[in-house]
Amino acid sequence: MVHINWDEFKYFKQGRANTEGLDNFQLLLEFIKSFYNISNVYDIFDMLRDDELSAMMLEKRGISDPTHLEDFIYQQRRI
Secondary structure, eight states, X not given: OOOOOHHHHHHHHHHSOOTTOOOHHHHHHHXXXXXXXXXXXXXXXXXXXXXXXXXXXXXXXXXXXXXHHHHHHXXXXXX
C-alpha cells in the first residue's frame, strides 16, 4: 500500500494556485490523483483510510466507503 507523503503534499499546495477555493481534503484528492497517478476511487479510499490524518478528514465528511467518496468527488465536479 502506498502511503501519503505529507511533505510532498505541502510542496504541492504551495506550488498550486488554488483559484477554485478548494479545502485541504479536496487538495489532497487532487494531490493523490496527480502525484501518485491513482484515479481508482477504491484505491484512493484505501490510501486515505490507512492514514491517520486523512482518515479523520474522511470521518469529518461522513465518508465511510468508496461509494461515498465517489459521490463526494462527483459533487465537487458539478459545483
